[in-house]
Amino acid sequence: MGIFEPFRAIGYITSTVPFSVYRLGTETFVTVSIGKAWQIYNCAKLTLVLVGPQLPKKIRALASYRDYTFAAYGNNIAVFKRAHQVATWSRHSVKVSQLLLFGEHILSVDVEGNIFTWAFKGIEQNLAPVGHILLDDKFTPTCIMHPDTYLNKVLLGSQEGALQLWNISTKKKLFDFKGWNSSICCCVSSPALDVVAVGCSDGKIHVHNIRYDQEIVSFTHSTRGAVTALSFSTDGQPLLASGGSSGVISVWNLEKKRIQSVIKEAHDSSIMSLHFFANEPVLMSASVDNSIKMWIFNTTDGDPRLLRFRCGHSAPPLCIRFYANGRHILSAGQDRAFRLFSIIQDQQSRELSQRHVTKRAKKLKLKEQEVKLKPVVAFDAAEIRERDWCNVVTCHSDTAQAYVWRLQNFVIGEHILTPCPDNQSPVKACAISACGNFAVLGTAAGWIERFNLQSGISRGSYVDMSEGGSSAHSGEVVGIACDSTNTLMISAGHNGDIKVWNFKCRDLKSRWEIGSSVVKIVYHRCNGLLATATDDLVIRLYDVVALRMVRKFEGHADRITDMCFSEDGKWLLSSSMDGTLRIWDVILARQIDAVQVDVCITALSLSPNMDVLATTHVDQNGVYLWINQAMFSGDTVMHSYGSGKEIVNVKLPSVSAAVGSEDVNSDHPYGKSMPIQGGSWAPHLDKQIPDLVTLSLLPKSQWQSLVNLDIIKERNKPIEPPKKPEKAPFFLPTIPSLSREIVFKNSNTGDQDKGSQADETNKSRVYHDLPASEFLQLLHSSAEMKTFSTFTDYIKGLSSSTLDVELRMLQIIEDDDGNDGDDDGDDDGQEPINRPELHSIELLLDYFIHELSCRNNFEFLQAVIRLFLKIHGESIRRQSNLQDKAKKLLEIQSTVWQSVDKLFQSARCMVTFLSNSQF
Numbered sequence: 062m063g064i065f066e067p068f069r070a071i072g073y074i075t076s077t078v079p080f081s082v083y084r085l086g087t088e089t090f091v092t093v094s095i096g097k098a099w100q101i102y103n104c105a106k107l108t109l110v111l112v113g114p115q116l117p118k119k120i121r122a123l124a125s126y127r128d129y130t131f132a133a134y135g136n137n138i139a140v141f142k143r144a145h146q147v148a149t150w151s152r153h154s155v156k157v158s159q160l161l162l163f164g165e166h167i168l169s170v171d172v173e174g175n176i177f178t179w180a181f182k183g184i185e186q187n188l189a190p191v192g193h194i195l196l197d198d199k200f201t202p203t204c205i206m207h208p209d210t211y212l213n214k215v216l217l218g219s220q221e222g223a224l225q226l227w228n229i230s231t232k233k234k235l236f237d238f239k240g241w242n243s244s245i246c247c248c249v250s251s252p253a254l255d256v257v258a259v260g261c262s263d264g265k266i267h268v269h270n271i272r273y274d275q276e277i278v279s280f281t282h283s284t285r286g287a288v289t290a291l292s293f294s295t296d297g298q299p300l301l302a303s304g305g306s307s308g309v310i311s312v313w314n315l316e317k318k319r320i321q322s323v324i325k326e327a328h329d330s331s332i333m334s335l336h337f338f339a340n341e342p343v344l345m346s347a348s349v350d351n352s353i354k355m356w357i358f359n360t361t362d363g364d365p366r367l368l369r370f371r372c373g374h375s376a377p378p379l380c381i382r383f384y385a386n387g388r389h390i391l392s393a394g395q396d397r398a399f400r401l402f403s404i405i406q407d408q409q410s411r412e413l414s415q416r417h418v419t420k421r422a423k424k425l426k427l428k429e430q431e432v433k434l435k436p437v438v439a440f441d442a443a444e445i446r447e448r449d450w451c452n453v454v455t456c457h458s459d460t461a462q463a464y465v466w467r468l469q470n471f472v473i474g475e476h477i478l479t480p481c482p483d484n485q486s487p488v489k490a491c492a493i494s495a496c497g498n499f500a501v502l503g504t505a506a507g508w509i510e511r512f513n514l515q516s517g518i519s520r521g522s523y524v525d526m527s528e529g530g531s532s533a534h535s536g537e538v539v540g541i542a543c544d545s546t547n548t549l550m551i552s553a554g555h556n557g558d559i560k561v562w563n564f565k566c567r568d569l570k571s572r573w574e575i576g577s578s579v580v581k582i583v584y585h586r587c588n589g590l591l592a593t594a595t596d597d598l599v600i601r602l603y604d605v606v607a608l609r610m611v612r613k614f615e616g617h618a619d620r621i622t623d624m625c626f627s628e629d630g631k632w633l634l635s636s637s638m639d640g641t642l643r644i645w646d647v648i649l650a651r652q653i654d655a656v657q658v659d660v661c662i663t664a665l666s667l668s669p670n671m672d673v674l675a676t677t678h679v680d681q682n683g684v685y686l687w688i689n690q691a692m693f694s695g696d697t698v699m700h701s702y703g704s705g706k707e708i709v710n711v712k713l714p715s716v717s718a719a720v721g722s723e724d725v726n727s728d729h730p731y732g733k734s735m736p737i738q739g740g741s742w743a744p745h746l747d748k749q750i751p752d753l754v755t756l757s758l759l760p761k762s763q764w765q766s767l768v769n770l771d772i773i774k775e776r777n778k779p780i781e782p783p784k785k786p787e788k789a790p791f792f793l794p795t796i797p798s799l800s801r802e803i804v805f806k807n808s809n810t811g812d813q814d815k816g817s818q819a820d821e822t823n824k825s826r827v828y829h830d831l832p833a834s835e836f837l838q839l840l841h842s843s844a845e846m847k848t849f850s851t852f853t854d855y856i857k858g859l860s861s862s863t864l865d866v867e868l869r870m871l872q873i874i875e876d877d878d879g880n881d882g883d884d885d886g887d888d889d890g891q892e893p894i895n896r897p898e899l900h901s902i903e904l905l906l907d908y909f910i911h912e913l914s915c916r917n918n919f920e921f922l923q924a925v926i927r928l929f930l931k932i933h934g935e936s937i938r939r940q941s942n943l944q945d946k947a948k949k950l951l952e953i954q955s956t957v958w959q960s961v962d963k964l965f966q967s968a969r970c971m972v973t974f975l976s977n978s979q980f
Contacts (some may be wrong), residue, residue: 065687067714072373072683079334115715124160133157218245260288292335304332350375387668393437446497461485476517480510503538542584588630594621636662754919766861767924906946
């Protein structure tokens with residue numbers, strides 16, 4: 062097991078597979094494919110509600126029905142009920158290309174023309190198909206659809222351009238349409254009976270009456286490419302939407318038989334699916350460009366406008382960096398987009414605005430992609446001045462200016478930083494000072510200049526007089542870094558020269574030569590170490606203050622793509638085109654872990670908490686997250702995580718998380734999922750950290766309310782007593798009783814008629830006559846097995862009032878005469894030591910002793926013990942055997958707390974010393 066284990070991938074929205082739309086109650090959902098997994102969005106706000114598990118192969122077709130999802134991969138079809146796979150259908154011998162929901166059946170079509178019919182009701186018992194049809198050899202199916210009101214019939218389109226109507230029940234071909242001599246790409250049914258629309262690869266759309274085999278009207282796309290998606294409007298407007306391989310959506314008016322509007326910049330790539338919502342003027346589209354969008358037709362001119370959308374990178378990201386204490390990731394991609402991804406909630410991910418791109422594109426008559434800034438090649442961010450002014454600076458490919466961004470508003474800033482206006486060259490490196498006031502830029506010509514981020518004004522340049530006084534370096538500047546006190550600025554040239562400058566005075570303090578071309582530098586502000594990656598595949602660490610090399614790491618076999626330090630400066634992570642990710646221990650000066658991935662890493666970033674590693678990969682549009690398994694381990698077990706010089710092969714993280722596959726949305730019928738809340742996804746470790754305690758991770762209010770339960774009850778006590786109804790109800794009412802017998806109230810006389818003449822003294826034992834509760838059953842079974850994990854999980858799930866009731870059920874209630882039993886020797890009288898509730902109290906004391914010894918759920922356990930002693934303290938005082946248990950509990954409590962308090966005391970002393978020191 063390596064230090065970092067795969068967790069999940071983010072930034073994936075859609076793929077090349079058409080989506081599936083269905084209704085569940087009053088809400089509409091869409092199921093989309095994302096490679097080897099699938100996910101479901103709620104169409105109300107396009108919020109992610111469910112992520113399916115990873116499949117062995119890429120998904121080729123999807124279908125949905127209520128809680129069921131059907132995904133075709135390879136030759137098989139996986140059946141899921143919510144996120145759990147319940148069956149696998151395996152009868153096809155070749156790849157499955159199409160799925161169709163057909164009443165209570167699913168039709169699957171493979172590339173060789175086999176059609177199987179599957180029944181998904183009672184799916185666990187019957188995994189065999191209920192029907193099979195084999196198409197002609199010269200008929201290669203490309204699409205399948207069910208015409209409305211055509212019972213048991215489906216329409217099949219082919220690559221050869223033919224169209225066939227089949228009866229699934231009788232397994233007979235009913236009609237062969239003449240076709241259009243062009244491959245059929247899609248086919249949909251219209252609201253009008255007997256009418257369908259067929260999209261062909263030559264860019265033509267044919268609206269056809271299949272009853273009379275007559276063409277009603279045909280349209281032709283203005284752009285080249287095939288018609289890949291079609292959808293009819295069902296809200297009363299005679300509209301037909303079509304999407305093509307060029308990413309353009311065309312809306313046709315069927316009454317006027319002409320085009321009504323065109324969305325030229327709908328998507329950046331081929332459109333895979335279109336769908337008009339039932340009785341709504343809303344159109345949803347999905348594309349290969351990793352986006353899904355919704356358009357609404359509510360403008361006066363009838364043109365659609367963008368309503369809402371979800372999108373990720375349409376091209377692989379180049380640079381990434383954690384932001385906002387590890388909750389967000391800044392990502393810049395080859396698609397000219399600068400994005401902010403949330404690792405907590407998918408709906409918080411967004412693209413940073415480049416200000417009126419659509420309007421400028423229309424005015425200049427260009428594509429939006431051409432108006433956007435060129436791809437980002439380097440950027441830096443500082444959180445300290447986020448609320449004041451722009452706090453991100455970016456360098457773009459072949460661009461002589463650097464741009465600033467304000468992350469508080471998710472928008473590009475008003476200033477454009479242009480270093481050396483007289484001799485402009487592309488900006489290659491940038492850095493923001495620790496104070497957040499300055500940005501330092503380096504160009505391809507070796508020029509370095511400092512700017513004020515608030516005003517955008519230049520604050521001087523760094524010039525090396527030994528280079529002729531014209532620039533800072535003789536070649537390209539590949540990296541810039543600033544220290545934590547604005548004292549030093551470090552720059553690296555491509556020729557292998559490292560220079561240290563006085564940040565304020567801008568004069569050169571020192572320099573040294575590496576002897577090889579520098580590819581990348583990374584600086585750690587806290588320990589003052591500079592890591593350099595060079596063309597000779599060696600990573601060197603330099604002490605900037607001492608001006609000497611302190612570490613040298615070798616091992617990569619190809620170009621080093623990225624590096625990053627851990628927050629504490631103890632680790633250095635590096636990636637290479639040889640497909641490896643290596644972790645170097647700076648203190649021990651050795652490699653502690655190395656993993657090999659299938660796709661080379663292009664960029665990486667480690668979160669400030671060191672719990673999550675983010676990576677990007679060649680030809681992958683998403684960001685991949687890895688969990689630090691060794692984060693909570695002591696130094697004594699660190700060697701069990703690292704693989705040393707051995708390289709471990711690992712697979713990339715899947716879209717579905719390892720711990721949970723659903724998104725957090727408790728209001729949704731799918732329930733809760735994807736538990737990525739803060740640090741709750743940390744791995745469970747069986748080993749306890751020495752001298753420390755483990756908290757329960759429960760909400761603070763849950764265990765605090767146990768302590769203040771009396772105050773809460775007093776506050777919630779009703780002000781007035783309940784009022785007696787004016788008229789008695791028609792049924793005979795009952796009154797509360799301490800016994801199990803039903804007690805009726807006579808409304809005429811006020812006398813109490815009992816169902817049986819039980820002794821009055823039995824009222825004191827109301828709880829003991831009842832069957833054992835789940836609380837007691839779990840307690841006794843856990844004590845027998847000598848493991849309390851199940852019992853702990855149970856009481857952690859109880860509310861404060863419920864737990865209080867469970868503990869009070871064990872309370873010993875004395876009789877009216879003060880004796881523990883009846884003097885006449887009734888069966889109900891028992892000696893105190895033989896009472897069953899005393900045995901349960903003893904088991905609870907054993908449970909507290911065990912949990913305190915293990916140091917688990919410390920803060921929750923303290924609150925439960927306090928409530929327990931408050932209720933049963935008097936009973937424990939009277940019984941000698943319980944007193945011995947209580948003394949043992951006190952000893953363990955004192956020992957555990959003293960060890961923790963000793964650590965706290967060390968921290969308190971250090972804080973007191975530093976707060977009273979004069980600097």
